[in-house]
Amino acid sequence: MQVFEDWNQKVKRTFNATNPEVVLTVSEAGSLLGLTKDQMKLYVDKNKLTKVPIMRSVHRYLLLKSEIDNIVQAR
Template identity: 85%
Template sequence: MQVFEDWNQKVKKTFNATNPTAVLTVAEAGNALGLSKDQMKLYVDKNKLTKVPIMRSVHRYLLLKSEIDDIVNKR
């Protein structure tokens, strides 16, 4: 039986394999801050966080883990 792998996790794994910059999915970043995925998207836009674009996808992006860690540590 084939095991389902979340598309965002698959993209993150591929990105991390080819780039030394640590990233998080929007959902992971939201969990770290206690926000839902939709709330996190608004938070990213409001606070002008760095969006790491994903090839072949206009609406999806990854977030820099370092920025999220800084926000969590300041809370």
């Protein structure tokens, strides 16, 4: 039986395997900051965080783990 894998997690895993920069999904970053996915999207835009674009998707992106870690430490 094939196990369902979230598309965002699959993209993240592929990116992390091919790039030295570690990334998080919007949902993962939001959970670290205590925000919902929608709140996190607003937070990203307001604070001009780096968006790592995902090919073939205009509205989806990943976030740099290093930026999120810095925000968490500053709190």
